[in-house]
Each structure stands twice: as C-alpha cells, then as structure tokens.
Amino acid sequence: MQYNHRKSAVKLQVYDVDGKPADGKTVQIRQNSHQFLFGCGGFDAVAVAGGDSDGHPLDTAKKKSLQERLDAIFGFNNYATLPFYLGRYEPEEGKPDETRLKAAAKYFVDRNIAVKGHPLCWHTVCAPWLMQYSNTDIFKKVIARIERDVSSFKGLIDRWDVINEVVIMPVFDKYDNAITRICKERGRVRLIKDVFSAAKHANPHATLVLNDFNTGIDYQILIDGCLQAGAPIDVIGIQSHQHQGYWGKEKLYEVLERFSHFGLPLHFTENTLISGDLMPAHIVDLNDWQVPEWPTTPEGEERQMRETVEMYEILFADPAVEAITTWNSSDDAWLHAPAGFMRLDNTKKPVYTALQHKIEKEWHTEIETQTHADGSLTLEGFRGSYSISANGAVGTFYLDGKNPQLEVMLR
Numbered sequence: 001m002q003y004n005h006r007k008s009a010v011k012l013q014v015y016d017v018d019g020k021p022a023d024g025k026t027v028q029i030r031q032n033s034h035q036f037l038f039g040c041g042g043f044d045a046v047a048v049a050g051g052d053s054d055g056h057p058l059d060t061a062k063k064k065s066l067q068e069r070l071d072a073i074f075g076f077n078n079y080a081t082l083p084f085y086l087g088r089y090e091p092e093e094g095k096p097d098e099t100r101l102k103a104a105a106k107y108f109v110d111r112n113i114a115v116k117g118h119p120l121c122w123h124t125v126c127a128p129w130l131m132q133y134s135n136t137d138i139f140k141k142v143i144a145r146i147e148r149d150v151s152s153f154k155g156l157i158d159r160w161d162v163i164n165e166v167v168i169m170p171v172f173d174k175y176d177n178a179i180t181r182i183c184k185e186r187g188r189v190r191l192i193k194d195v196f197s198a199a200k201h202a203n204p205h206a207t208l209v210l211n212d213f214n215t216g217i218d219y220q221i222l223i224d225g226c227l228q229a230g231a232p233i234d235v236i237g238i239q240s241h242q243h244q245g246y247w248g249k250e251k252l253y254e255v256l257e258r259f260s261h262f263g264l265p266l267h268f269t270e271n272t273l274i275s276g277d278l279m280p281a282h283i284v285d286l287n288d289w290q291v292p293e294w295p296t297t298p299e300g301e302e303r304q305m306r307e308t309v310e311m312y313e314i315l316f317a318d319p320a321v322e323a324i325t326t327w328n329s330s331d332d333a334w335l336h337a338p339a340g341f342m343r344l345d346n347t348k349k350p351v352y353t354a355l356q357h358k359i360e361k362e363w364h365t366e367i368e369t370q371t372h373a374d375g376s377l378t379l380e381g382f383r384g385s386y387s388i389s390a391n392g393a394v395g396t397f398y399l400d401g402k403n404p405q406l407e408v409m410l411r
Helices: 044-049 060-074 098-109 128-132 136-151 178-186 188-202 218-229 249-260 297-319 350-362
Strands: 007-015 026-034 039-040 080-085 115-116 159-164 207-212 236-240 266-273 320-328 366-370 378-380 384-390 393-399 405-409
Touching: 007 080, 007 188, 007 384, 026 178, 026 188, 026 249, 026 378, 044 080, 044 098, 080 098, 080 249, 080 320, 098 115, 098 266, 128 136, 128 178, 128 378, 136 178, 188 207, 188 218, 218 249, 236 249, 249 266, 249 297, 249 384, 266 297, 297 320, 320 350, 366 378, 378 393
Parallel strands: 007 405, 039 080, 039 320, 080 115, 115 159, 159 207, 207 236, 236 266, 266 320
Antiparallel strands: 007 378, 026 366, 026 384, 384 393
C-alpha cells in the first residue's frame, strides 16, 4: 500500500527558550495525532461525563469500567461519534439532553479528540411527540431543532451527520413516523437541501455529512440530485455494517471508485465486522435479526482482525477517504453483535492490538534528529499534530502540507 499522500515535508525553524535559533540541538519529534480521522462510537462518554439519564452519577464500578474502555479505545483513535437521536435526545418536547451531551463532547475535546454528532434528522428513533403536529409544523420543528443544536454545540461539535438513510426514508414502512411523512411530502432532494441549509446557517464552518447504508445506484442518483440542487453537502458518508460478512477488496474498491467521482471527501461512518457467527444471508433488514446473545469466538476474532486491518489499509490508502469510524467500542452493542475492539470485560481483542500497531507504529512518525547551525531541520512525516522537545523544553506544530516552512518555539 502507498501512503505518500498522507505525508508532507516541512522545513522547521526551531527557536530555543531564549528566542534564538536552536542551533545544533538534538531534538525528539513525535506525532501526537493524525490528520486522518480514526474513529469509534463514543456513546459511553455520555454516562461517564454526564451521569445516567436522570443526571445522577454512575456507581463507582460501572463508571470505572466505562472509563477504562474509553481510555483504551481513544488511546489510539482520535475521532468520536456522539448520539443525537431525537427520540432519545429529546424524549419530551422542549427538554433536550443538552447538559449530558455537552459534558460528553467536552470530555473528548479536552483530550484532543474530534467529535461528530449523529444524526440530526432520521426516521428511526424519531420523537413520538412530533406525530401530534401537521406536516408543516413537523418540518418547522425539525429545522428549529437542527438550528438549535448545531448552534448550541458550535466549537464542541463541528461535524454532523445531518440526515440519515434518506434513500429508504420516504418508503420506510416498518411504522409511521414524522420524518417519513415530511420526506414523502417534500421529496428527498428538497428535504436534504433544507436540513443541510439549516445546519450550514447555524454553523457555517461545520463539516456536514450525508449518511446512508445504501451503496448502490439509488444513493448515487440521490447525491447527484442534491449537488445539482445546491445542497451544501461537505462529505459523503458510507455505512458499512458487515454483519453478514466482510465486503472484501473487490467491493471496497468498487464502492470507492463510484463515490469518489463526486469529488467530495468520503467518510466510512459506521463500520462493523463480526467476531462471532455471521448473521444469516437471507436477512434483508439487519434489525430483523434479534437474538438474546451473540458471543464472540476465537476463530471469529482472528477473522475480524484480518478483515478489519485489510479494510483500514485499503481506505487509508485511498486519497478520497478522510475518516473511518468503527461503530462499537465493545461487544454486545447494536443488535448484541460481537463487533467491538474489546470484549465486554474490557479485554482487548486481536483487532485492537493490530489496529493500534498500525496507527501508532506503522502509520506514525517519531524521530530523533539534530538541527542545523541556523536552527532549522527538514521533516517528512504523516500529517497531523506534533511535539518537538530538547533538554526538557517543548514546542508544538501541525503538519498539513499547506505550509512548506514552519516556526516552532521551545518553551
């Protein structure tokens, strides 16, 4: 695999604590985080930072377990997704779970972990209280919700899955819901443009994602229609819940080729690979596979490790891809699937160790070198945030390929 597009070269001009060029100094340079977003679901942080659904602190043992899991997962991942499903975020109209979600977002931001909110508009986990209103009022309340939350979380959350799974939205027939109603009435493209415009108005600098599990021609047609209509979509989100087996190289390359044609960044937003028995192939809607427990197995864990590493290698090597999010940090999450990096007892699976090695060792820059007589040095490394130290003094810089020269002060 070639990863040169993930790297940049820069000339660093290093200044010592006295403000003079740090000439002939031995320096240690270490990458602290990637520009590329290696993500995971961060839902556990809501309870750790904000308490239970009533706002009460967790019991000591539960909090300790969740904290250990978060520390392990976000020791090498730099991107977290937080839940904003309206039916759970605002189960009673006018009483959003803002305090706990802000505490969770701040938890990650304080640890230099980028945060995304998911999702602002979706027909599933929709708020039942919306159903009492007319379609006109439902639409107004959806737009108001988007403007409220995107504005309120600005600076903490500047990335959003704005609307989720719109390909199926107007024909969704599992149960009646307010979002399917307005999508039928307004049409997919018009609704997408409206919700994206509202989010962009609330935070012009936010990164806005259109997200779907459909990777076929219907999604491509929808994206094309939205872009032609002027919807301010920043990123194409691709779900990859592989409960029935790994997509494989051929499908991955094929999906990348088709969706990269739009010229927008691609985010693999919800990735799951199973470490137990696979879901039967005849299941059409993954939600229809309801089992009381779904154990991980040693053979499945080795398979999960191999497949996940291959998938990450392919996606990291593709210039169009900016982010990969593994959906579950641990097992027994969505559909009870054994799809996490860790088991329920917080022990680490082979996939954890393998990905940690990739991100922190293979796809990582860390060197010791010496500055020239004028205090300069040349560095080539993976893009991201760095620290440089000498004799106990430390400076920081960000390598993004935009600036061929940077000045760094040691303090």
